[in-house]
Every structure is written in structure tokens, then in C-alpha cells.
Amino acid sequence: MLSLLVPLLLVNTARAYDWHFADSPTQCQNVTVNISGDGGKPPYRILVIPYGSTTVTHEVRVIKDIPFDGNANSLSFKMDWPKSSQFVAVVSDASGFGTGGTSIAGIVQDSDDNSCYDDSQNVKPDFYYSIDPTNSLVQCQTTRIYWDKSTVQGTPQYQGVIPGGDSFAIPAGTVTDESGLGTGFDWTVNVRTGSTFLLVGGDDRGNGTAGSTLYTISGGTQNDDSCINSDSPSSTAGSPAGGAYATSTSGGGSGSGSSDDNSGGTNVGAIVGGVVGGVVGALALGLLVLFFHRRKRGNKHAGEKPVDLLVGDEGDEGPGRSELPQYYEPEPFIVPDPTVASDSGRGSFEGGRPPSQVLSDGSAPMTSASRKGPRRELRPVNIIQHDDAGPSEAPHHEEEPETVELPPAYTSVRK
Known part of the structure; x- marks a missing residue:
């Protein structure tokens, strides 16, 4: 936005004379220009x-082109426009x-008198003009x-x-x-980009008779x-023409002390300050x-606690500091009972006493596995008791049995 405003604020040549409103234009009251x-x-x-909209639903404002009398330096006329215009x-x-x-855009102040204009009339220009491109x-x-x-x-x-800058007659080619x-x-169009511009038309009946x-x-x-x-025509730096007059309905407006008014009556310093602020x-x-x-x-993460999937429900007493949790307690490895029964269900051995795995009746001891389910058929096993640690001849069977070799009993030594 500043890039558009800066070129509009170029300093032009000083005016040869000045003019100002003696007071703010007010509805149906006389206003003096000096x-x-x-x-x-x-x-x-x-x-x-007229500039901008009006409080009346249709246009009742007529462009005023008023000459001063002779060589007079002062002019009074009635502002017959509605308030807020x-x-x-x-x-x-x-x-x-x-x-x-x-001047920049001023505004007509309110008064108790509204007899100076007809709010039912709809102002039309004396003739129309157009531009191309439209x-x-x-x-x-x-x-x-x-x-x-x-x-x-x-x-x-x-x-x-x-507004607030240069005005000029457009050269007729x-x-x-x-x-x-x-x-x-x-x-x-030799006017700088971004300028607010009013095109006013007229004829021998006066400036503005074709409207704006x-x-x-x-x-x-x-x-x-x-x-x-x-x-080139542009907005000008410094105080705009017209002196002190109202630019808002609250009475605030332009004055000789203001130096940054732009074409729309808005203070550039206020714009810059507003943007920066x-x-x-x-x-x-x-x-x-x-x-x-x-x-x-941070508070959310600080309040989170790690979830221990191995911890039991609330109320369960956990292990002491020196005790391992139940899930980590070691379990002993138990060697399963050997299967030493023969085809007939009885052990077969030579000499000496039978091994501890064979019962006195020759049957294999009952194990936990055999107690829990049906008794499975055991494979034939030959048990040989060595006297001299030498090999023994395996008995002949239709199916070659497995040979289990035991160390010597050394019974003869005891005798």
C-alpha cells in the first residue's frame, strides 16, 4: 500500500494563492470561502x-460552479446538500x-434545518458523456x-x-x-497509477453540467x-487546500496543521501507524x-507415566525390592521319565539287578504323561548288563531292538 502512496506524495510547485472555508459546511447553512x-x-x-454516497437513497446533490463577484476575495453560498454528504x-x-x-473529501455537518433541499428530486446531468475503454x-x-x-x-x-491534489483542464484534442x-x-491519461480521480464534464452552461x-x-x-x-498531476504533500473543515460527522477534519492528508482525506501517518501496529x-x-x-x-508429556504391561490390577501386592516379579521367576527343568519297557511291557536285561526305571514286576513306572492320557505303546529296548565292559551279542528279533549299554555291576569283586 505504501508503494502506491509514495509516488502520490510528490511535491508540486507552490500555489500562487490560497483559499479556505471560514467554517465547516453545514446542512442548509451559508458557508464562506476566503x-x-x-x-x-x-x-x-x-x-x-459530490463525492461518495449520501444518506438520501437517490442523488439530490447538484454540482456547484459558483463565480466570485468581480474582484472579490470572498464568497458565501448556501450548502443545500443533506447532512453527511x-x-x-x-x-x-x-x-x-x-x-x-x-480540497480533500469534506463532509456536510448536521443542522436542525432541512428545508433547503427536496429529498424527492433525482438530479440528472444536462447531457451525458462516455469513455472508451469503458x-x-x-x-x-x-x-x-x-x-x-x-x-x-x-x-x-x-x-x-x-482530491487533495492537482486539478486541471483536460486538453481537448x-x-x-x-x-x-x-x-x-x-x-x-498522464495521471499516476493509484490516484483517485474525478472526471468532470460540462459545456457553455457551466462546469459540471454533465456530472462527474x-x-x-x-x-x-x-x-x-x-x-x-x-x-504530471498527482496528490500533493503538505496541507490540502481549503484550510480547516470537517471530514467526518464527529467534527474532526482537516486543518492547516495537517501535513499528510492524501487524496481520500485519510492521514498517511495514521495509515502507516495502523499497518505497523x-x-x-x-x-x-x-x-x-x-x-x-x-x-x-510440555505439561502433557510431564504428566504421562510409562505403562507397565506386566503390572497386575490395582490391589495386587507387588514383589518387594529384592524379589523378582512372578513373570520373571526361574522354573526348574524336569527331565522326563525314560521309556524302557519292551514289546511285552516288561524290561529285558541280563544279570545284576534291574535299573531303577523298571518296576519289580517288569513294567515301566507310571509317569505324569501316562497318567494324563491313554498309555502309548513303547518301543522294544534291550538292556545289557556288562560284567567286563565288553560288548554283548544282541538278541535276534524281527525288528532290531535298540541296545542300551550299562556299566559293569562288579558283583564278583564284592564276593
Whole structure:
């Protein structure tokens, strides 16, 4: 936004004279305009143009083009516009249009008197004008301004008005007739991009008899600035013309002490301060939100406890410090009972006493596995008791039995 405002605030040549409102324009009250300085060339005249909307549902404001009497430096006229109506005023002298400067957008103050205007009337211009391309004014691009010559009196003239800046007469080029575009001329828009611009039309009946149209100058796609120089119309730095007058319904407004008013009547310093303050406030708010978010996450993680899937339900007494949990207690490995029974269910051995795995009746002892289920058939086993640790001849069977060799009994030694 600042990039658009900076080029609008270029300093132009000082005005040869100044003018100001003696008091803020008020509904149905007389307002006085005074000229100061010796640089002006009378006769003077003032052009008051409606700006923005009005409290009335339809347009009742007529553009005022009022000349001063003779060489007078003061003029009084009645402000017959409804309260809260915005306006822009331009003062000129004999040397040209807008030589006294242009006010920013002022506002009509309220009063108890509303008899000066008819809120049922709908103001219409004396003739209409158009532009081509329609609805757009582009910096350094050619625009055709045209009209219906059967509706005008004398030669039409057009003015460019920049609130709070320069106002000028638009130079009328060669007037031509074109099919579909009526009678008109071409104008190169030598106004800076971003400027608020009022195009005012009139004829021999006075300035503004064709009404006015509000535009914002566009840069277009080409951003052509070939026609822009130090003399190009723009908003001006310093106090706007008109002196002290209200620019809001609360009575606050423009004065000679204000130096940063722009074309819309808004203080540039306030805009910059508002933008900077908004950015700083947004950053502070973001940092505050980030701080509380991290703090909340930290508290959440600090309050979490590890879940022990091996811990029993509440009320179960856990192991002491020196005891292992039940799930970690070692269990002894128990060797299963050997199966030493033969095909007949009895043990077979030679000499000596039977091993402990064979019962006195020759059957294998009952094990936990055999008690729990049906008794399975045991494979045949030959048990050989060695006397001298020598090999023994295995008995012949249809199925070769497994041989289990035992150490010598050494019974003969005892004898």
C-alpha cells in the first residue's frame, strides 16, 4: 500500500494563492470561502463536486460552479446538500482551472434545518458523456471521451480533479465523429497509477453540467510510465487546500496543521501507524499462542507415566525390592521319565539287578504323561548288563531292538 502512496506524495510547485472555508459546511447553512495571497488573478470561482454516497437513497446533490463577484476575495453560498454528504471543492482564477488547489473529501455537518433541499428530486446531468475503454482509466494509455453533440450547448469541456491534489483542464484534442463512439477526442491519461480521480464534464452552461465520475487510475498490464514526469498531476504533500473543515460527522477534519492528508482525506501517518501496529500486534499474538501451545504440550508429556504391561490390577501386592516379579521367576527343568519297557511291557536285561526305571514286576513306572492320557505303546529296548565292559551279542528279533549299554555291576569283586 505504501508503494502506491509514495509516488502520490510528490511535491508540486507552490500555489500562487490560497483559499479556505471560514467554517465547516453545514446542512442548509451559508458557508464562506476566503482567498488569501496576492498571486491570484480574479475573478475567482469555486467548483463543489459530490463525492461518495449520501444518506438520501437517490442523488439530490447538484454540482456547484459558483463565480466570485468581480474582484472579490470572498464568497458565501448556501450548502443545500443533506447532512453527511461528502464533497470536494476546487478553486480557480482567471489564469486557469484548479490554480488554487483542491480540497480533500469534506463532509456536510448536521443542522436542525432541512428545508433547503427536496429529498424527492433525482438530479440528472444536462447531457451525458462516455469513455472508451469503458469504466477504466489506465496510466499513459489513450482514452476517448465522447458525447452526443445534439445534447450539448456550445463546446464541451472536461476537467480532471484529484482530491487533495492537482486539478486541471483536460486538453481537448482534435474532435472527430466516429461510428458508435459519437463525437469526441482522444486523451492520454498522464495521471499516476493509484490516484483517485474525478472526471468532470460540462459545456457553455457551466462546469459540471454533465456530472462527474469517480475512477482509480490503473497501471494496466504494461505498466507504461512514458508519459509521467515531475509535472504530471498527482496528490500533493503538505496541507490540502481549503484550510480547516470537517471530514467526518464527529467534527474532526482537516486543518492547516495537517501535513499528510492524501487524496481520500485519510492521514498517511495514521495509515502507516495502523499497518505497523497491526503487524506488530499479529506477531505478538502469534508468539503468545505459540508459547502457551508449547507449555501445554510440555505439561502433557510431564504428566504421562510409562505403562507397565506386566503390572497386575490395582490391589495386587507387588514383589518387594529384592524379589523378582512372578513373570520373571526361574522354573526348574524336569527331565522326563525314560521309556524302557519292551514289546511285552516288561524290561529285558541280563544279570545284576534291574535299573531303577523298571518296576519289580517288569513294567515301566507310571509317569505324569501316562497318567494324563491313554498309555502309548513303547518301543522294544534291550538292556545289557556288562560284567567286563565288553560288548554283548544282541538278541535276534524281527525288528532290531535298540541296545542300551550299562556299566559293569562288579558283583564278583564284592564276593
